[in-house]
Amino acid sequence: MELNPPTTDHRRDTGRGRMILTGLVLLGAIAAGCTGGESTTAPDGPPDGDPGTPTTAPPAIPVVDRSPWRMHHIDGRFRGANALGAADVDGDGRRDYVTNYEFDQRWILALHPGDGAAVRSSWPTVEIWRPDQLVEGSGKNPESTALGDFDGDGNVDAAGAHGFSDLPQFEGSAPGVHVVWGPEAAAVRDPSAWTDAGWIPVTVDLGHPHWISAHDVNADGLTDIVYGGRRHGGAGGYDMEDLEGGNGSLTGISWLEAPADPAARRDLAAWRLHRIDATTPSGHGFVFADLDGDGDDDLVDANADFDTPQDQEAVYFYEHPGGDGPEVRGEWRRTLLPTTSDFHAKPSVAVGDLDRDGDPDIVTQTARHLVVFRNSGERPLRFETVEIPKPPQIAQLSRPVRLADIDRDGDLDVVGMLVHEDGDLPADKAAAYVLLNEGRPFEADGWQLLPVKWGSGVTMLIPGFGEKWDQVDVTDVDGDGDLDIVANCEEWWAEPRGEVAPFYTPGLSTTSVAVVWFENRIGEEPADAEEAAGRVAVQAEEPTEALDSTWVERAPVRGDDSGTVAVQALNGLAPEAGTLPPDGTAGSRHGVQVAGGDYILWARVWSPSAWSSSLGGDASDSVWISIDGGPPALLGDAPGGPDDQWTWVRSPEPVTLGPGRHDLTLRVRERGVAVDRIELLADPAAVPED
Numbered sequence: 025m026e027l028n029p030p031t032t033d034h035r036r037d038t039g040r041g042r043m044i045l046t047g048l049v050l051l052g053a054i055a056a057g058c059t060g061g062e063s064t065t066a067p068d069g070p071p072d073g074d075p076g077t078p079t080t081a082p083p084a085i086p087v088v089d090r091s092p093w094r095m096h097h098i099d100g101r102f103r104g105a106n107a108l109g110a111a112d113v114d115g116d117g118r119r120d121y122v123t124n125y126e127f128d129q130r131w132i133l134a135l136h137p138g139d140g141a142a143v144r145s146s147w148p149t150v151e152i153w154r155p156d157q158l159v160e161g162s163g164k165n166p167e168s169t170a171l172g173d174f175d176g177d178g179n180v181d182a183a184g185a186h187g188f189s190d191l192p193q194f195e196g197s198a199p200g201v202h203v204v205w206g207p208e209a210a211a212v213r214d215p216s217a218w219t220d221a222g223w224i225p226v227t228v229d230l231g232h233p234h235w236i237s238a239h240d241v242n243a244d245g246l247t248d249i250v251y252g253g254r255r256h257g258g259a260g261g262y263d264m265e266d267l268e269g270g271n272g273s274l275t276g277i278s279w280l281e282a283p284a285d286p287a288a289r290r291d292l293a294a295w296r297l298h299r300i301d302a303t304t305p306s307g308h309g310f311v312f313a314d315l316d317g318d319g320d321d322d323l324v325d326a327n328a329d330f331d332t333p334q335d336q337e338a339v340y341f342y343e344h345p346g347g348d349g350p351e352v353r354g355e356w357r358r359t360l361l362p363t364t365s366d367f368h369a370k371p372s373v374a375v376g377d378l379d380r381d382g383d384p385d386i387v388t389q390t391a392r393h394l395v396v397f398r399n400s401g402e403r404p405l406r407f408e409t410v411e412i413p414k415p416p417q418i419a420q421l422s423r424p425v426r427l428a429d430i431d432r433d434g435d436l437d438v439v440g441m442l443v444h445e446d447g448d449l450p451a452d453k454a455a456a457y458v459l460l461n462e463g464r465p466f467e468a469d470g471w472q473l474l475p476v477k478w479g480s481g482v483t484m485l486i487p488g489f490g491e492k493w494d495q496v497d498v499t500d501v502d503g504d505g506d507l508d509i510v511a512n513c514e515e516w517w518a519e520p521r522g523e524v525a526p527f528y529t530p531g532l533s534t535t536s537v538a539v540v541w542f543e544n545r546i547g548e549e550p551a552d553a554e555e556a557a558g559r560v561a562v563q564a565e566e567p568t569e570a571l572d573s574t575w576v577e578r579a580p581v582r583g584d585d586s587g588t589v590a591v592q593a594l595n596g597l598a599p600e601a602g603t604l605p606p607d608g609t610a611g612s613r614h615g616v617q618v619a620g621g622d623y624i625l626w627a628r629v630w631s632p633s634a635w636s637s638s639l640g641g642d643a644s645d646s647v648w649i650s651i652d653g654g655p656p657a658l659l660g661d662a663p664g665g666p667d668d669q670w671t672w673v674r675s676p677e678p679v680t681l682g683p684g685r686h687d688l689t690l691r692v693r694e695r696g697v698a699v700d701r702i703e704l705l706a707d708p709a710a711v712p713e714d
Contacts, residue, residue, distance in 0.1 A: 084469040102128035105538035108495040111171035115209035124166035163196020172238025185233035200228040231275025246282040252307020258331035277307035305332035309372035328367035365390040376427035378465040428498040435461035444490030449479035478573040520634030552615035558706035571610035592698040606656035611691035620683035623704040625675040633667035635696035644696030
């Protein structure tokens with residue numbers, strides 16, 4: 025496979041409103057060496073002058089262990105998961121997550137369930153905010169949410185960045201920063217204990233905020249709110265024209281100073297606005313880190329957005345002015361970090377010491393390159409830019425990036441994720457991945473590619489929507505000593521009456537891949553299922569080896585009901601005549617140990633009564649299972665098959681197996697079907713127990 029750039033404009037999905045309207049029509053019809061560039065004080069656009077030519081190393085990154093990690097479901101009831109704010113909200117020592125669902129308007133807090141198997145099932149959740157009424161005209165377009173103690177009472181609060189839209193009936197429109205006060209830890213599971221504080225007045229209709237974080241900017245011991253975004257009314261369509269009703273103001277990168285007087289902190293009119301950069305086209309995915317070693321946190325931002333002019337796309341380092349005086353409340357000195365790469369909208373950046381020399385480096389990614397800014401350690405601060413070509417498996421539009429020691433060898437690795445192109449994230453692309461740092465991070469052959477998840481194709485029927493990973497947090501979710509990956513996927517859902525419906529539609533029943541975590545099992549050998557008393561029980565969600573990403577772990581399969589952990593064909597497969605052939609997917613492999621003899625093959629299958637706008641019932645009730653590459657058995661496919669219930673189905677003929685180990689392979693036949701357990705029973709008259 026050749027390493028080619030995307031064939032479409034990297035800002036091609038700017039017209040979200042137009043795409044949604046198009047989708048409504050369609051669904052209705054179907055039911056390197058250079059130093060840091062010139063330092064300036066926030067000019068209009070990047071500094072003038074030749075930024076130099078970054079080093080580009082030849083592609084030489086090998087792929088290791090192609091089997092994807094298990095992707096566990098945290099929450100997936102709503103549409104447009106658009107944030108991943110993290111904090112220990114209930115005081116149990118574990119990280120909890122807040123996610124705003126842009127297309128269903130809610131802010132949902134997912135609470136870590138603690139040690140044990142519960143962490144691999146859906147997490148307890150609480151709705152901490154939604155509009156007063158889910159009716160037409162009440163939408164607020166929640167774009168990003170962060171957690172922090174903003175009023176200083178010791179409890180965790182939430183702050184959200186809401187944006188402008190030309191399609192308010194679908195995603196709302198209420199540009200500004202919004203605050204919700206949190207209760208004491210013992211009451212966080214009570215939705216009524218969270219208090220809607222409203223909008224911070226100075227932010228209303230100032231730009232289009234879509235990124236927010238909690239950070240003590242001026243080191244006064246109080247938690248401030250830092251936010252950024254694009255132009256109010258920008259990103260208006262395929263031709264980049266302004267949206268009707270936009271006022272043209274820029275969000276820039278700004279911080280809201282927490283009032284020093286404790287009694288004033290709940291008075292949102294008392295929060296003061298300061299502009300770090302008032303003229304940048306966009307602030308999104310920025311991070312704080314002490315880059316120059318002076319004891320205060322600087323800021324790094326990649327400003328590409330859907331409406332950022334291509335000649336202004338840049339990565340900047342903003343130097344913290346120091347102290348708590350007027351300088352920190354003015355615009356910060358910024359330095360251009362030059363690249364030759366073309367950026368996709370809203371790239372993330374990450375900071376960490378890649379070469380263990382004591383100086384933090386900066387990383388971002390484009391569709392074709394891992395871009396590394398090497399900290400020289402000199403003063404004034406200077407960076408060398410190295411652009412490392414990505415291998416074909418991750419040469420795709422990209423967004424999230426983080427640095428963490430995933431393989432526990434002492435080096436920081438790159439955790440990255442991709443987004444779809446025109447609705448498609450192909451199965452040969454690693455939608456989530458780790459670039460393992462082999463100790464030579466500024467050389468192309470100093471990395472190895474570890475796929476975490478393969479792409480799922482065209483997951484949605486809406487034109488221009490698809491598998492789109494938005495944010496990443498790296499932490500030890502299950503407490504086993506290694507680092508796992510938590511992520512939110514903004515666009516991957518199904519709604520039985522059609523994938524597009526206004527948020528105020530009564531009875532919305534959405535299932536989505538929204539907030540998940542990927543389990544790090546590097547060095548761990550999966551166990552085979554062994555026969556006991558003539559029975560072999562295989563958990564579908566625990567494969568010996570996942571051969572592709574066609575099966576998606578779901579817990580529960582349905583909405584927010586409690587239910588079993590299972591796998592579901594929640595993917596972009598589009599089989600002709602509604603079914604895939606036995607070799608249409610690679611599927612998942614499960615090792616089994618048997619005593620030998622004849623066995624009846626059973627599967628516990630769930631068929632949704634409705635799936636998206638066209639599938640469900642007997643169109644989504646069958647799977648393929650084969651053993652040791654032998655003839656595939658068709659399980660299910662009964663006319664008028666089971667609807668919205670778990671049902672055991674069996675193979676028509678027994679399979680004969682010799683004693684010892686065998687490989688059972690589960691493959692997708694129909695989209696939407698779910699599988700919980702597979703059993704081999706030696707007694708032909710026996711029936712599996714639920």
